[in-house]
Amino acid sequence: MSGIDLSQFHEVFFEESFEGLGVLESGLLNLDVSAPDANLINNMFRAAHSIKGGAATFGFQQVAEFTHGLESLLDDIRSHACEINDDLVQNLLSSVDRLRNILSAARAGEVLDERIPIAVSTPPGEQATVPQEDASGSVAAPSSTSQTWNIDFVPAAHLFLGGHDPFRMFRELKNLGELVVRAGCDKLPKLDQFNPENCYLMWQLTLTTDAPRAEIEEVFEWIDDEASITLTPVAEEQDVLSAGTEADTGAESPASEPVAILQETPGVGVADTDPAGSSVITQSFAHAEVTSIRVNIERVDQLVNLVGELVITQSMLTRCKEATTREEMEILTRGIERLEENTRELQEHTMRIRMLPIDTVFQRLPRLVRDVSRNLGKDVELIISGAQTEVDKTVLERITDPLTHLIRNSLDHGIEQSSVREVAGKPSRGKIEVKAYHEGGSIVLEVTDDGAGLNKRRILDKAIASGLITAVEELSDAQIHNLIFGAGFSTAEHLSEVSGRGVGMDVVKNNIEQLGGTIQVESEEGVGSRFIIKLPLTLAIIEGQLVRVGDDIFVIPLLNIIESTRVSQQLYGNIAGGTETYRLQDDYIRMVHLRDLYNIRSDYEKASDAIMVITNATEVFGILVDEVLGQQQVVVKSLETNFKLIPTVSGATILGDGTVAMILDVVNLYRASVEVA
Structure with a gap:
């Protein structure tokens, strides 16, 4: 593989494969069996084909083989060789579930049963099977008059942009006889130069067939302008299978060892010819799951531009860090304003990257x-x-x-x-x-x-x-x-x-x-x-209401706040057990003193001197505070790493003056107040 480690692309493959499963499932659910939509069936076929191709490329043979069966049946459906009915749709949905399990196992570095029956069926009432090719199948068996051909296939880099799929061509060749495919990876660039829309592979094909040269050339007609194709007859007939084996021990050929013997494997897939290869693939996933997110390039560009603006602003402020003149102070003020604007935009765009x-x-x-x-x-x-x-x-x-x-x-x-x-x-x-x-x-x-x-x-x-x-x-x-x-x-x-x-x-x-x-x-x-x-919208930054009780600052999530009001003596009261209540429209709500919960000092002596922030969690209730300081966005910092969990506090934040403010967990705050009472 010319030093290219394909495992770095595995996570992208799995993400795209699970998206493909979504296309398959959605298509099957929306499929009208009485009047099937051809475009819908084509979309499902393409999704299955993409999963199979990616699995074969990265060596997930079990995924490739299973998906091949699914793809074959979808191909039969779109060519009207198979009748669609409710039972078939249900069995296809079951196959999608099975494929999801196989993909999940491959992602976790596990392998399910070697030969998993594919839960798809033909006429209703019959056991589901997928067409499998055998000795009596459609593959043409070479006779004693067969000719062996070496085919060098070097596609242009823009091959895929025209919608061309080499694997379709390989399947056509396979129908003519025995075919061995070797992939050449010499043109693969380094990762930082890799363009996923380009084709970097080349193939060396060995075909043994009774078909005349003209029939072989017809297979390449659709791609003739997009590739360099050389067709050379082998002078002496040879066994294709043994030729593939000799290539392993003989002189190094321009291409890699055979990756698939198409008569043995249904469809075209990429298999590791080294028995130890499968264990390498399995081990590559035996580690902690890596979470990732796919980001639109425009959002990344916006971040890069904002970072550039921050660098400019930082340079401006550095020049004025010892400002003494009025002009320098004005430049410093403009720099600070610009820094605030850039920081706010950077925060917004960074948050958008996490949005899906x-x-x-x-x-x-x-x-x-x-x-x-x-x-x-x-x-x-x-x-x-x-x-x-x-x-x-x-x-x-x-x-x-x-x-x-x-x-x-x-x-x-x-x-x-x-x-x-x-x-x-x-x-x-x-x-x-x-x-x-x-x-x-x-x-x-x-x-x-x-x-x-x-x-x-x-x-x-x-x-x-x-x-x-x-x-x-x-x-x-x-x-x-x-x-x-x-x-x-x-x-x-x-x-x-x-x-x-x-x-x-x-x-x-x-x-x-x-x-x-x-x-x-x-x-x-x-x-x-x-x-x-x-x-x-996000758990990293929240809109909060800052409140003060004595010398302590707290943050109440704005999401939980209904209103803030002065406590009216006429609406204040007690019920049996001493619980303080407040009449809010036609209901009575509980009043919670932060000073009592946290054993801190407050400026107010009686409830009627306090300000009440009315919140809505499990129930509507009021939180009594000395002062409402205003609203602002705060960055949530976890306390669990270094401190014992406090049920009524969800985290903390650092304010502009360096003060640490606790972020209240309003739901558990209410529960704690009930338990205390």
Whole structure:
């Protein structure tokens, strides 16, 4: 390989392969078996072909062989050699799942069973198989009159730009007889000079066939202007297989050793001829997972330009660090203003690099709805909007499970059976809508269904039986709905594979709160339910409200704040047990003193002298402080590395004057105040 280490490209291959799986899955879910879309089938075929080609190039033979079977069947479908039906689509989806497992294993440096049956089928009711070529297959067996040809194929660098695929040509040659392919890598450049759109490989082919020269040349007609092709007959007939073996021990040839013997392996793939090669590939992944992110080059260019601006500003400030004259002071002031502007832009563009469209999560939902609704015997339509809404990569990775559970919950508990819906005057087909959008500095996710809605009476009865509330408590609709987020809470009358074990909604809520977000539920019995999730766009920098209590500064995430107000004596009161409350419109909310929680001094003596920041987490409540200092963006610093975890603090930040301010975890702050009381 001329010193080129292909393992450095493995992660890119896996990322692109998993994207290809998404194309396959989405295409199968959108495929109308009664009137299949040719473009959709072609897109799926290209996705499978790309995965197979990449796997063969990087030596992941198991992936290449499995995908070859998938590709072959898709090719049969698009050429109308295979009839499409629901069973075939379901089996293809199962094959996509199997391929995902094989890719995941390869990424982790593991190998699954050597020969994995491919779960695709032909006519419904028959066991799924993929066409495999054998001695009686379509490959032409050379006879005693066969001629052996050496073919030197050197493509132009721009070969791929014309949409040409050498492997298609190799398959055509394979149909003419026995074919050995050797890849030459002498033109591979160094990594910093590598252009993925260029073709750097050359091939030496050895073909033994009964076909005349003209028929062989026809294979190259489509690429004749894009490559140098030399066709030379071998004077003395020889066995192609032994020729490949002798090449291993003989004089060094212009090309590498044979990478594939096409009669033995279905399709064309790249195999390591060294038995030890597979272990090398496996070992290369036996390490900690490396996370990566693909970035648009325009965003990188913006960062480079901003860094250049910072260098200019730094040079300007260096000249004026000992400014004495008025003119020098003006230059210094302009430099500081420019530095502030550049820093703000650099921060914004850096954050955008971590942003990815939430479509990477949403594209999994159609398959989920299809499978679960079929399992439950329900007819459900999924509507997705806002798929291109961008969110931080970390948030994206951790929101998948909560969102999945909400969808499953709507399918199981929300959407009714078609017969029940028709009796209620609803369309027989249920509807689940998932949407994402930006709101201020947050991303909002909504999951809405037109199902039965939450049964308040059943929730109350279950909560009373579980001891969560007493029979005499009066709760608002919102408080009743929030009871479903209690640990182990479930109103399901029967357990199912989908839900009903009471280990879901509390986990959903906890996972969202760990991301600094909130979840609310709105529901009307007989009409449907809506779950609203609010999350920060990024976990690295947050918009915060700075508040002071005595000599200490705290940051309250702006996402959790409803309003700030002076405490009115007329609206202040106590309830049994001494808990301080405040009347907010028609409800009474709990009041929390930071000075009591953290045992610090405050300027105010009584609550009516304080300022209350009203927040919304598990419940609406008020935080009493001496002063509201203003809003600003703060960089979140973790405390867990060096300090014992404090449940009510999510992190810290360093302010402009060097002061360290604690960032409050509003959700756990409320819980702590309840426990103290």
